[in-house]
Amino acid sequence: MNFQKILVPIAGVTFVVLAYRFYGWAGVAAAVGGLVMWVMLHFTRMMQVLRRAASRPIGHVDSAVMLNAKLRSRVTLLHVVALTRSLGELLSPKDEQPEVFRWTDASGSSVSCTFTGGKLSHHALFRPAAVDDSGAPAPAP
Known part of the structure; x- marks a missing residue:
């Protein structure tokens, strides 16, 4: 279960209640203003990432290859989109878990990312087979 969806609203309500208890209505106004500012910062970041993508x-x-090196487990899809500055190509059926996205570069190398619940659970780098000048695949090193 995703406890973040439960704990963040509970923390916000607790923050407002404690602000009222210690500072009265002025504390509530300051606490709500701070929470609204926090939400607006996250919304602005999300819109900036999506505008670039x-x-x-x-x-x-x-x-x-560089994307594969920068990826780590449990990062969000928004974080990966911010790294790539591009939306991923959806490989899995729409609206089904886990979601699989792929990003490919000009050389044909690609990174396949599996997201479960919006967080990166697995990623893999795929590189095309090397081809020598004659057109035959080069031997493995």
Whole structure:
């Protein structure tokens, strides 16, 4: 169960109640103002990330290898979109868990990311087979 969906509203209500208890209605006004500011900061960040991603092709990243190196478990989809500056290509059926997205670079390398509940649970780098000048696949090192 995602406790963050429960704990954040409870913490907000507790903050407002404690502000009333210690400072009266002026404390409530300050606490609610602070909470509204916090929500607006998160909304502004989300809109900025999505605005940057809207101007790029879906599923494109500058370097799949660098993206793979920067990824870590439990980061949100919004964080990955901010890293890539692009929306991922959806590989899984729409509105089904887990969600699988892929980002590909110009060399054909791609990173496949699996999100469960909006958090990154697994990622894998796929690189195309090396081809020598004759067109035949090069031997593995």
